Amino acid sequence: xxxxxxxDNGFNGFSNWTVPRGPRSLRKKVHRKKDFEDGQICAIxxxxxxxxxxLQDGESTACSNTSxxxxxxxxxxxxxxxxxxxxxxxxxxxxxxxxSQSCDLDLEKTDQKQNLNKLQYVDxxxxxxxxxxxxxxxxxxxxxxxxxxxxxxSEFEDYSTKPEEDSPDFLETTDTGxxxxxxxxxxxxxxxxxxxxxxxxxxxxxxxxxxxxxxMVNSSFKxxxxxxxxxxxxxxxxxxxxxxxxxxxxxxKFRSNKSSIHSNTYRPPSRIAGRRIRKxxxxxxxxxxxxxxxxxxxxxxSIGEEARNPFRKRKLYFNSERYQDSLYKRRRFFDRSxxxxxxxxxxxxSVTNSPEKSVHxxxxxxxxxxxxxxxxxxxxxxxxxxxxxxHVKFSIRSFKVPELFIDVPENATxxxxxKIVLEAVTAILKDGLHVGVLVHGKKVRDDNxxxxxxxxxxxxxxxxxxFTLEPNLVHNTTxxxxxxxxxxxxxxxxxELPPSSPVNPVSSSVILxxxxxxxxxxxxxxxxxxxxxxxxxxxxKLPDNSLxxxxxxxxxxxxxxxxxxxxxxxxxxxxxxxxxRRTRRPFSVSEVEALVQAVEELGTGRWRDVKFRAFExxxxxxxxxxxxxxxxxxxTARISPQQRRGEPVPQxxxxxxxxxxxxxxxxxxxxxxxxxxxxxxxxxxxxxxx
DNA sequence: CTTAGGG
DNA sequence: CCCTAAG
Numbered sequence: 001x002x003x004x005x006x007x008d009n010g011f012n013g014f015s016n017w018t019v020p021r022g023p024r025s026l027r028k029k030v031h032r033k034k035d036f037e038d039g040q041i042c043a044i045x046x047x048x049x050x051x052x053x054x055l056q057d058g059e060s061t062a063c064s065n066t067s068x069x070x071x072x073x074x075x076x077x078x079x080x081x082x083x084x085x086x087x088x089x090x091x092x093x094x095x096x097x098x099x100s101q102s103c104d105l106d107l108e109k110t111d112q113k114q115n116l117n118k119l120q121y122v123d124x125x126x127x128x129x130x131x132x133x134x135x136x137x138x139x140x141x142x143x144x145x146x147x148x149x150x151x152x153x154s155e156f157e158d159y160s161t162k163p164e165e166d167s168p169d170f171l172e173t174t175d176t177g178x179x180x181x182x183x184x185x186x187x188x189x190x191x192x193x194x195x196x197x198x199x200x201x202x203x204x205x206x207x208x209x210x211x212x213x214x215x216m217v218n219s220s221f222k223x224x225x226x227x228x229x230x231x232x233x234x235x236x237x238x239x240x241x242x243x244x245x246x247x248x249x250x251x252x253k254f255r256s257n258k259s260s261i262h263s264n265t266y267r268p269p270s271r272i273a274g275r276r277i278r279k280x281x282x283x284x285x286x287x288x289x290x291x292x293x294x295x296x297x298x299x300x301x302s303i304g305e306e307a308r309n310p311f312r313k314r315k316l317y318f319n320s321e322r323y324q325d326s327l328y329k330r331r332r333f334f335d336r337s338x339x340x341x342x343x344x345x346x347x348x349x350s351v352t353n354s355p356e357k358s359v360h361x362x363x364x365x366x367x368x369x370x371x372x373x374x375x376x377x378x379x380x381x382x383x384x385x386x387x388x389x390x391h392v393k394f395s396i397r398s399f400k401v402p403e404l405f406i407d408v409p410e411n412a413t414x415x416x417x418x419k420i421v422l423e424a425v426t427a428i429l430k431d432g433l434h435v436g437v438l439v440h441g442k443k444v445r446d447d448n449x450x451x452x453x454x455x456x457x458x459x460x461x462x463x464x465x466x467f468t469l470e471p472n473l474v475h476n477t478t479x480x481x482x483x484x485x486x487x488x489x490x491x492x493x494x495x496e497l498p499p500s501s502p503v504n505p506v507s508s509s510v511i512l513x514x515x516x517x518x519x520x521x522x523x524x525x526x527x528x529x530x531x532x533x534x535x536x537x538x539x540x541k542l543p544d545n546s547l548x549x550x551x552x553x554x555x556x557x558x559x560x561x562x563x564x565x566x567x568x569x570x571x572x573x574x575x576x577x578x579x580x581r582r583t584r585r586p587f588s589v590s591e592v593e594a595l596v597q598a599v600e601e602l603g604t605g606r607w608r609d610v611k612f613r614a615f616e617x618x619x620x621x622x623x624x625x626x627x628x629x630x631x632x633x634x635x636t637a638r639i640s641p642q643q644r645r646g647e648p649v650p651q652x653x654x655x656x657x658x659x660x661x662x663x664x665x666x667x668x669x670x671x672x673x674x675x676x677x678x679x680x681x682x683x684x685x686x687x688x689x690x
Numbered sequence: 691c692t693t694a695g696g697g
Numbered sequence: 698c699c700c701t702a703a704g
Contacts, residue, residue: 581698581699582698582699584698585698605693605694606692606693607692607693607694608691608692608693623692623693624692624693624694624698624699625698627693627694627695628698628699631694631695
């Protein structure tokens with residue numbers, strides 16, 4: 001219980017401070033005492049012991065500077081309240097946190113080389129995790145310290161340099177309680193540098209006084225936070241190669257892979273240990289990365305449809321899904337973007353799955369015409385802003401390649417298509433790009449306006465700012481331009497374009513003018529007050545580096561903690577690009593058939609069983625999906641055929657649905673599986689349908 | 691993790 | 698489909 005106490009202390013401190021809280025669903029878990037305690041404690045013990053060993057080993061090496069900062073001291077204090085052997089371990093970690101980066105690296109090396117042997121009871125993964133933990137801790141702590149400005153960058157670099165770090169995904173707790181996620185994996189996967197900083201919950205107070213308190217908080221976290229992410233990272237990196245190879249197929253396939261891989265590769269020596277760690281991971285997330293939702297911490301590409309189950313997600317990543325997922329999400333992102341520009345006929349949903357669709361081949365359009373460029377803050381957080389005093393920093397994560405409308409004959413070769421596309425892209429670049437700035441979806445024209453005047457200060461609408469890349473075909477920057485300019489879509493950072501946005505411009509060029517102002521493509525929600533006072537101007541210069549590649553740029557690595565802190569988080573806005581919902585996959589008649597069949601046999605209260613029975617191999621259908629489908633089926637069956645939409649379901653099936661539904665409603669779906677019951681259902685069904 | 695429901 | 702509350 002000592003541990004518990006300690007935890008409590010830590011948490012209390014935390015809560016007083018910033019109470020990052022995860023989605024309720026997640027939070028809920030945290031409160032499950034049993035799980036919580038067990039997981040935490042066990043994991044902590046494990047960590048503690050590991051940490052202890054690491055300390056011993058590393059003491060002589062890099063970690064000697066255990067207490068160089070306030071934070072470390074504080075951390076120690078916090079720990080002091082406890083009096084168990086674990087205490088030391090914790091201290092260690094805290095101390096580690098205080099150590100310098102170089103320390104991190106050294107430590108890691110050391111660990112891998114030396115400690116590995118000593119910690120035999122843990123498998124390599126675990127060891128790595130620990131190591132990573134240390135590293136992360138450092139980062140976190142540094143954040144606490146005064147090195148902020150550099151920290152982020154440093155981390156970035158560190159990770160990049162690590163040979164194995166392919167897709168580190170780490171969370172950070174900053175002084176202000178912000179969480180940052182860097183998604184290099186994504187970047188690498190695409191060959192694009194990509195850095196993501198997710199939000200921040202900044203609270204001035206905190207900001208000012210992140211000192212001990214924050215430190216303390218961090219300290220308490222240390223043990224938890226890093227592990228999860230690092231664990232992932234390490235394990236992922238380990239199998240990265242393999243994963244990559246195995247992650248090309250479609251969802252189902254790779255899911256399968258992941259499963260198998262997971263079971264084979266990432267498995268701590270002892271199951272129990274694994275479980276503990278897992279639990280730890282989970283709970284950890286709740287606390288450390290609270291606000292996953294809001295902060296989109298791991299969310300970006302990491303948390304997808306399984307966001308609700310962090311661990312699961314992790315698992316996926318361990319097994320390569322991460323990579324895959326990134327691609328997938330990115331694809332979706334693009335698709336959605338293009339949707340906005342498209343002349344219609346494209347719905348995000350329909351496009352979602354095919355990356356190729358990013359390039360529109362519109363037969364009706366003129367050949368290879370570049371309609372416009374659009375920039376989208378990828379993953380919502382594309383533009384991260386930092387405002388420190390008079391400075392506002394914009395971090396443009398990437399620019400979306402302007403949508404291209406290409407007209408090619410059906411018999412054109414892929415090669416020719418590529419060429420055309422290349423030419424189109426090249427043309428854009430060659431002609432020069434013009435950067436547009438949008439605030440609240442409205443183009444800002446007045447170049448002389450200051451950011452302050454424009455409202456682009458930290459607490460103002462940074463999250464409503466968007467940049468667009470416009471082909472400089474039409475040179476100018478005149479006001480009129482707005483309407484003439486090739487379309488620019490901008491995607492304001494945080495929000496995503498409403499899928500079903502009313503905007504339905506025939507030509508993209510019109511989109512902006514018409515659509516944005518009124519129904520924002522992006523931040524409609526935020527438009528509220530400032531709508532009327534939008535200012536326009538254009539900035540001709542953006543971080544060039546970012547513009548160069550149309551593909552996606554990755555500029556501004558310099559996010560600092562402060563930046564984060566400064567970044568106002570608009571609770572309302574959702575950086576959806578990353579959060580995208582799963583692609584819609586209408587049930588086919590055969591699927592419905594299978595579902596009906598299964599429900600007839602199992603009843604309506606055993607979706608998991610139904611899943612296994614009828615959709616065992618359809619990983620994209622979760623039991624929740626099935627349940628939902630059933631729900632809709634019942635509804636569908638009750639409404640008139642005229643009101644039904646989508647692929648028509650045979651009336652026969654609908655009848656069965658109603659019958660089964662009625663039957664199981666009556667029987668409360670109690671003990672089932674018995675044949676007679678099943679027979680009863682069938683019988684009842686038959687009766688009803690005839 | 692599953693269920694059950696609301697959105 | 699998503700999100701949550703509840704087992």
